[in-house]
Amino acid sequence: MKPIIKLTLVLLLAFTASCYYDSEERLYPKLSDPCKDKDVTFSGTVTQILQPCLSCHSNSAVSGGEGGGIKLENYADVVAVIQSGRLMGGIKHESGYIPMPQGGGILPECQISQLQKWIDNQTPNN
Ligand code: HEC
Structure with a gap:
């Protein structure tokens, strides 16, 4: 050759x-999701994602009869709702759960994966 x-x-x-x-x-x-790589904290990330839910799920809204008794204002309450499986069931619109946020569209994929990451990290109170 x-x-x-x-x-x-x-x-x-x-x-x-x-x-x-x-x-x-x-x-x-x-395809590479920056959300999944970001550090997720309770005070910085989780409370921000749940902020729009508080119109119905704050302590005062719930004691006023809203939010079906589900409180999402403080760490202990959020963890309790997570442990019941209802938080992720609700926001992922899984069957058998009431789709959340009520009256709104499903949360952005990014926020759902950040919550999942925080749960996978054993829900640190950070
Ligand atoms: C407009 C008011 C409103 C908003 C906003 C809202 N919720 Fe709810 N949520 C409700 C009500 C009312 C119920 C109880 C429904 C029932 O029992 O029929 C409920 C129930 C739930 C439940 C229990 C679901 C189940 O299957 O048991 C979870 C978890 C929840 N909400 C999470 C959230 C999260 C997270 C957000 C924000 C992303 C949110 N909600 C936003 C009104 C709201």
Whole structure:
């Protein structure tokens, strides 16, 4: 084989190989979820996600008869609702649970995965 043909073949091979191994993150940046990598805290993340729920689920709203008795204002109450399975069941719109937030659309995927991460971390009070 002539050297020039050999060189062309090698270059061609290198080129196709580099195309084939292009990283998924670079081609589809949305596939890598920055939410899952972010640190999740109770005070910084969880309370913020649950903030819009407090119109019906604060202590005062619940004692005023709203929110079906589900309190989401403080750490102990949030953990209790999580342990009952109702929090994730509700916000993931799983069957057998009442879909939350009531009257609103499902929470962004990112927020649901952040809550899940906090639960997987044993719900730290941080
Ligand atoms: C507009 C008022 C309202 C808002 C806003 C709201 N909820 Fe609720 N939520 C309710 C009511 C009312 C119930 C009880 C429904 C029932 O028992 O029929 C309830 C029930 C629940 C339950 C129990 C579900 C079950 O299947 O037992 C959970 C968990 C919950 N809410 C979480 C949330 C979360 C998290 C948010 C915010 C993302 C939220 N809610 C926003 C009114 C609301």
